[in-house]
Amino acid sequence: MTSKILAFAASNSSVSINRTLVDYAATLAEGAEITTLDIHDYEMPIYRHDREEADGIPQLAHDFLAQVGAADVLIIGFAEHNGGYTVAFKNLFDWCSRIGPAVWQDKPMLLTATSTGQGGAGRVLAFAEGAFPIFSGDVRAAFSLPHYDEKFDAEAGRITDADKDAELRAAVAKLLA
Numbered sequence: 293m294t295s296k297i298l299a300f301a302a303s304n305s306s307v308s309i310n311r312t313l314v315d316y317a318a319t320l321a322e323g324a325e326i327t328t329l330d331i332h333d334y335e336m337p338i339y340r341h342d343r344e345e346a347d348g349i350p351q352l353a354h355d356f357l358a359q360v361g362a363a364d365v366l367i368i369g370f371a372e373h374n375g376g377y378t379v380a381f382k383n384l385f386d387w388c389s390r391i392g393p394a395v396w397q398d399k400p401m402l403l404t405a406t407s408t409g410q411g412g413a414g415r416v417l418a419f420a421e422g423a424f425p426i427f428s429g430d431v432r433a434a435f436s437l438p439h440y441d442e443k444f445d446a447e448a449g450r451i452t453d454a455d456k457d458a459e460l461r462a463a464v465a466k467l468l469a
């Protein structure tokens with residue numbers, strides 16, 4: 293059966309390096325039906341208790357959860373901002389979690405992260421990997437790519453480092469197993 297993959301970057305940027313990595317990871321899932329989304333299409337006011345009391349939860353949070361629900365598996369690529377989630381992702385996640393804690397709806401997930409430095413956005417990746425099972429995420433694999441500029445060919449849209457490429461392919465295989 294064809295897997296429906298929902299892939300997106302948890303990034304603030306329209307030229308996201310994590311988006312390019314997520315797009316590449318999705319192409320490694322041969323025969324899958326790939327849907328990508330831009331989390332900025334789900335931009336909501338900053339979560340505030342008082343706002344929720346006054347106006348309820350925005351429809352966009354429900355719409356995002358419906359996209360998750362329609363997928364078989366998820367690939368999420370994390371940009372790291374000051375060691376944690378980007379504001380764009382955190383706000384979306386916070387609103388969704390107010391609908392209920394099962395944000396990830398038991399979907400198998402591959403979590404990726406990249407940065408131009410040697411850390412490869414590993415801190416936010418490790419945090420998400422630890423936290424997402426609490427939100428009904430079935431995290432099958434996590435993959436970090438340090439030194440994006442040296443190890444990813446943006447024009448060709450692929451990893452150039454053979455070891456890291458093999459590691460990502462193994463992670464995608466675990467996602468689909």
Ligand SMILES: Cc1cc2nc3c(=O)[nH]c(=O)nc-3n(C[C@H](O)[C@H](O)[C@H](O)COP(=O)(O)O)c2cc1C
Pocket residue numbers: 301303304305307308309310311370371372373374375376406407408409411412413
């Ligand atoms: C506010 C801010 C904080 C950042 N903090 C980190 C960080 O903690 N670790 C890191 O590796 N890169 C950090 N960076 C650099 C990002 O990794 C870089 O902007 C990267 O391109 C973000 O991924 P994206 O292109 O997918 O959005 C930061 C960038 C900004 C704008």
